Amino acid sequence: MGNQELKEGIFSEIPARIDISDVSVIYNNRPALDHVSLSVPHGLQVAVVGPNGAGKSTLFKLLVGLIHPDTGTIQIHSQPLGDDAYCVAYVPQREEVDLRFPVTVQEVIMMGRYRHYGLIRKPSQNDREIVRIAMKRLGIQKLANSSLNELSGGQLQRVFLARAIAQEPHILLMDEPFNGVDLSTQEATFELLDELKKQQVTVMVSTHDLNMAATRFEAIVLLRHRLIAYGKPAEVMKREHLAAAFGEQLFMLDGAALVDHCCPPDSTEVNHL
Numbered sequence: 001m002g003n004q005e006l007k008e009g010i011f012s013e014i015p016a017r018i019d020i021s022d023v024s025v026i027y028n029n030r031p032a033l034d035h036v037s038l039s040v041p042h043g044l045q046v047a048v049v050g051p052n053g054a055g056k057s058t059l060f061k062l063l064v065g066l067i068h069p070d071t072g073t074i075q076i077h078s079q080p081l082g083d084d085a086y087c088v089a090y091v092p093q094r095e096e097v098d099l100r101f102p103v104t105v106q107e108v109i110m111m112g113r114y115r116h117y118g119l120i121r122k123p124s125q126n127d128r129e130i131v132r133i134a135m136k137r138l139g140i141q142k143l144a145n146s147s148l149n150e151l152s153g154g155q156l157q158r159v160f161l162a163r164a165i166a167q168e169p170h171i172l173l174m175d176e177p178f179n180g181v182d183l184s185t186q187e188a189t190f191e192l193l194d195e196l197k198k199q200q201v202t203v204m205v206s207t208h209d210l211n212m213a214a215t216r217f218e219a220i221v222l223l224r225h226r227l228i229a230y231g232k233p234a235e236v237m238k239r240e241h242l243a244a245a246f247g248e249q250l251f252m253l254d255g256a257a258l259v260d261h262c263c264p265p266d267s268t269e270v271n272h273l
């Protein structure tokens with residue numbers, strides 16, 4: 001694949017909402033991301049897959065403005081990533097959330113409205129209504145006044161999803177949302193993704209579950225510091241791509257996922273949208 005082809009997958013006909021060009025992030029002289037170029041079009045739901053330490057969280061932190069690239073540029077809606085980063089909502093890995101802050105569920109979800117506050121910089125009736133609807137949508141109304149540190153993993157996940165939808169984002173990034181949560185939270189997450197699809201919200205979700213990535217998402221980004229492959233699942237889940245991403249770990253992956261979704265190395269099958 002040429003660089004441009006790799007960057008756009010087969011999605012070049014659709015205008016890009018996220019445009020990453022030649023982006024590197026270096027920690028202690030080692031690249032977490034190595035000259036990655038990637039265009040994600042409006043409304044696409046993408047799984048981001050790669051081994052531990054491949055740079056998936058780093059990619060999300062860049063897109064939400066928490067860290068800055070050492071090389072390259074990022075554009076959202078054809079504008080450099082800047083103050084308008086509020087149109088990007090981020091659901092972090094639960095391990096990264098500091099639960100010591102004495103905040104209630106309702107207060108955390110209201111943080112999603114912060115950038116929408118009017119001139120008086122206080123939540124309006126409309127903000128309160130949006131927070132109420134987000135809690136109802138995720139089935140956590142009864143937890144409104146609970147502290148974060150009283151919640152289970154699944155409940156915490158729902159709180160951060162509710163905060164993200166209260167933000168009314170154009171782009172939603174979710175870091176490992178399916179890790180260690182109960183089945184009903186997984187289902188609630190997928191129902192939310194279906195709704196967001198109708199609203200043309202662009203979604204990127206990191207996961208270790210190759211089977212889920214291949215069956216539930218429209219496209220896959222395969223990362224190992226550099227971009228290994230990007231496109232529809234059938235194109236990406238080829239043995240040579242997986243071997244480049246996972247190396248020896250490939251043999252430890254879920255066999256079913258590989259048998260079901262891995263095309264032979266010489267496969268020319270390409271499914272267009």
Ligand SMILES: Nc1ncnc2c1ncn2[C@@H]1O[C@H](COP(=O)(O)OP(=O)(O)OP(=O)(O)O)[C@@H](O)[C@H]1O
Binds near residue numbers: 032055058
């Ligand atoms: N703040 C930091 N300081 C130093 N190194 C870091 C920092 N954050 C990430 N790294 C390193 O950058 C690389 C990419 O990390 P990142 O968390 O983005 O990977 P990941 O694909 O999300 O991993 P996982 O699947 O295990 O969550 C790893 O080698 C990690 O150790």
